[in-house]
Amino acid sequence: MAIPPAIGVVLVLVGIALFLVDLSVTNHGLPTAGAIVALLAGGLALLVAGVPYSGVLLGTIAVVTVLMGGVLFGVLRSSRALRGRPAMTGREGMIGEVGTVRSPVGTHSEGWVFVHGERWRAVLAFAPEEADPIDAEALIGIGRKVMVVGFGDGSIVQIVPIELPGRGRGLDQAG
Numbered sequence: 001m002a003i004p005p006a007i008g009v010v011l012v013l014v015g016i017a018l019f020l021v022d023l024s025v026t027n028h029g030l031p032t033a034g035a036i037v038a039l040l041a042g043g044l045a046l047l048v049a050g051v052p053y054s055g056v057l058l059g060t061i062a063v064v065t066v067l068m069g070g071v072l073f074g075v076l077r078s079s080r081a082l083r084g085r086p087a088m089t090g091r092e093g094m095i096g097e098v099g100t101v102r103s104p105v106g107t108h109s110e111g112w113v114f115v116h117g118e119r120w121r122a123v124l125a126f127a128p129e130e131a132d133p134i135d136a137e138a139l140i141g142i143g144r145k146v147m148v149v150g151f152g153d154g155s156i157v158q159i160v161p162i163e164l165p166g167r168g169r170g171l172d173q174a175g
Contacts, residue, residue, distance in 0.1 A: 011042025
């Protein structure tokens, strides 16, 4: 029973098409796995069909499938390693970032902070304990270091001071 060479050619073309599909859709590598199988099956079909230079073609197809399989499994392994890690971009990636106050920031009055290479409108997330109860509002002055703890309405970041006002030391330092 002879296998027509057209089947091998169709399988090779299907394998290449599946590789291209995998580049443009979000998935878990299933088209690439199918492409690997289709390319190998197509190469073997051409070899059995007796197509001239099919050994060279099979060798080329084998190299391409091994390389693409390596890329597929490398990407899958790195995506598994990234699970459970904190976000690096977007709003979630801003939480915990440290910045500098550019204009005074209060609990009710917006100011500007420089965080992550950008200027952001900001408000204090809560009033510091050292705030004078007589003052209407606690303010964090220009040049102070702050940390982003959340987001308010729109693109207003909520911040807390890292250094205590007027004392110049970190909140986590003793005495």
